[in-house]
Amino acid sequence: MRRKLAAGNWKMNGDAASLDMLDALAEGHPGGLVDLLICPPFTLLGAAATRADASLIAIGGQDCHAAPSGAHTGDISAAMLKDAGARAVILGHSERRSDHGETNDMVRAKAHAAIGAGLTAIICVGESLAEREAGATLEVIGAQLAASLPDGATGGNTVVAYEPCWAIGTGLTPSTGQIGEVHDFIRMQLEQRLGEETGGAVRLLYGGSVKGANAAEIFAVRNVDGALVGGASLKAEDFSAIVKALEAEAKAS
């Protein structure tokens, strides 16, 4: 049985006052029915980890460098994330792929660094609108997954997030049928590559305009084990509505 995971990606948002949401989130969800992860910007990571220390909320980074240390101005290593209190790191988000030209090979190298440092690697994949309209979604996702997935991936060290680029921050979401098709496909690819047991243990998150209003129907889709949430993870109230829907699904399944 895969534990469900609600992960929040604050992207380039938030300041010290934003950390108050961690207290509210912990207070609203004390039971540990699902896993909770918040990924603030690097500047808030240490403070967030300290603030969340007494709660069941894990803190994660939004990126790391593939090298363990060295002359890489402006970058952060996986070990530095770990040292600051992170337990996971998002890798290959479409905004990193488009803003910074990150390739599948780079994502895979970063994932090896993350796992080596004891972090869970959250590998993001997703098609553009043009790719979906061209009927190439599964081909694109399959290629990204094959080349980005780290060697030695397990349910313990790797999570895969499906985030269609056209659904991120737009208010648009794929139909539940479209989400199910991609998640079933990713599950099949994972089982083929890692074996049924290990491939079946890797959690699959959906990301892209998840809100309290659409969370329940998305979480009911087979092979959706939770969400990677952007905008709606900044406020405790918004994120909590999503977590409640995931808790309800966890209870039902």
Ligand SMILES: O=C[C@H](O)COP(=O)(O)O
């Ligand atoms: O990492 C999160 C995703 O990019 C989703 O962002 P969003 O919930 O603001 O659409």
